[in-house]
Amino acid sequence: MLNIKKTALAVLLLMSGMDYASAQTKPYSWTNLPKVARPVFKKDTFNIIKYGAKPDGVTLNTKSINNAISACSTKGGGVVLIPTGLWLTGPIVLKSNVNLHVSRAALLQFTDDKSQFKIIEGNWEGHAAYRNESPISGINLTNIAITGEGVIDGNGEAWRLIGKDRLTEEEWKRKVASGGVLSENGKTWYPSAAYAKAAKTPKAGYIEPGTTAETAAEFKDYYRPNMLVLTNCKKILLQNTTFQNSAAWCLHTLMCQDVTLQGVRVRNPWNAANGDGIDVESCKNVMIDNSTFDCGDDGICVKSGRDEDGRKRGMPTENMIVKNSIVYRAHGGFVIGSEMSGGARNIFVTDCTFIGTDIGLRFKTTRGRGGMVENIYIKNIAMKDIVHEAILFDMYYMAKDPGTMQNIADAQLPPVTEGTPQFKNFYVSNVACNGAERGLLIRGLPEMSIKGIHLDNIVLKADRGADIIEGQDITLKNVYIESKGTNPLINIQNSNGVKFTGLSYGTGTDLLFNISGKKTAGIQALNADVFKAKNKAEFKNGADSKALIIAN
Secondary structure, eight states: OOOHHHHHHHHHHHHTTOOHHHHHOOOOBTTBOOOOOOOOOOOOEEEGGGGTOOOEEEEEOHHHHHHHHHHHHHTTOEEEEEOSEEEEESOEEOOTTEEEEEOTTEEEEEOSOGGGSOEEEEEETTEEEEEEOOSEEEESOEEEEEESSOEEEOOGGGTOOEEGGGSOHHHHHHHHHTSOEEOTTSOEEESSHHHHHHHTSTTTTBOOTTOOHHHHGGGGGGOOOOSEEEESOEEEEEESOEEEOOSSOSEEEESOEEEEEESOEEEOOTTOTTOOSEEEESOEEEEEESOEEEOSSOSEEEEOBOHHHHHHHOOOEEEEEEESOEEESOSEEEEEOSSBTTOEEEEEEEEEEEESOSEEEEEEOOTTOOOEEEEEEEEEEEEESOSSEEEEEESOTTSOOOTTOOOOOGGGSOOOOTTOOEEEEEEEEEEEEEOOSEEEEEEOBTTBOEEEEEEEEEEEEESEEEEEESEEEEEEEEEEEEESOOSOSEEEESOEEEEEESOEEOSOOSEEEEEESTTOEEEEEESOOGGGSSEEEEEETTOOGGGEEEEO
């Protein structure tokens, strides 16, 4: 039956340039969070022992485990049980409606025999690339899960390169004695000569015209697989399992929808190259809850493709919730980028702890990426012993540091193109950091400022205070900065519309504000205890003293 009210509303909205569906969708907020659908499974159980698997750590159980998964899926789904024991295996391919359950006393150990992993067409850091088959994978699936309190080990040390400076002297001796080859300067160990050659070959493994899996085989050792890769799947659950020791990224969800991580533990060695915890790439509707990450690269990372490839895909990561989670000793606690060319939006992070990470909240990009990162909401974050910045927004990732260049002529600026990235509308509140090299860095591009960064109720104890470079519409309310450095506490360069309300800071501050650059204007300090500092402000490199307004 026709709904008269809905039809009339649709007509009115059409006349006004809106459609009915968009009018019915409320903007996401802390009171209206995205919804994430979860898979449901039959109770039928398929024990891998019945398919010939043996828990002796010697028998290769690849066929038995995959046969159990196929049988389960064919019969309508259910649980594939990995019972107590040490289960050696090659690549496992998931199928729809299957819950792979790893018992608490089970260790699912992937083999170090690289011949068991075939070369496939995959994806690496946002580019189409040849890879070794992932230990666990799934493509175009619906209703899948990995559950249970057992351990899944990727045997990553068989694949990874490592630097001498990342091992003790005794560890380095053992690594060199194990085989492989050293770099020309003797400071890097590679698993093989082929790996060492590939490391010096531009775009090694990229899928380009004229390349095939056969031609790519020369560098097989170089294509370190991500341990779990799920591509274009729907209704995914990872629950309570420990994933550890991956060759590269540990968990990688690519172009998936309705992804839930609950009670998951990711453990990678601190010195594991590219040892990310989870990379959520071009996914929609994601929940990460009550999980722990201790890994060799970024902990919880949001991506959406790299450069032109990512822009062509055009799939942002969106509608994502991260809560009640802990990250140890990663490059970043919660991270967006640097491969974010398809964009990211509507992301909520709350009640998380970062301990010993290189950076706490890390948002990174660079010229050429393109993509829009917007509508990011973060609150209730505790940090301790952060190696570098507690909070970082940086558009110069892996690019030349702009250094002290204060005033670049407009004619020298790169044009704004589809390759120009954008950060805007970040809302960060209730953050406390005890120990960091620098409390805050906001660094945009001269041709594209970082816009709409709003910080509220922030406590930062760091060696250095805050730097705001090429920012616009930045608000800092009730921010306390305690810095060991005394000159200056806050550096503002070529920025516009920066407003401090209720700023407070530790004792012994010589200079509160360093204001520089001809573009700097509209800096306000309201209700701030400016008289505690020996000097309120200095103006350099063309900055006008009128750029700063102090009012109590």
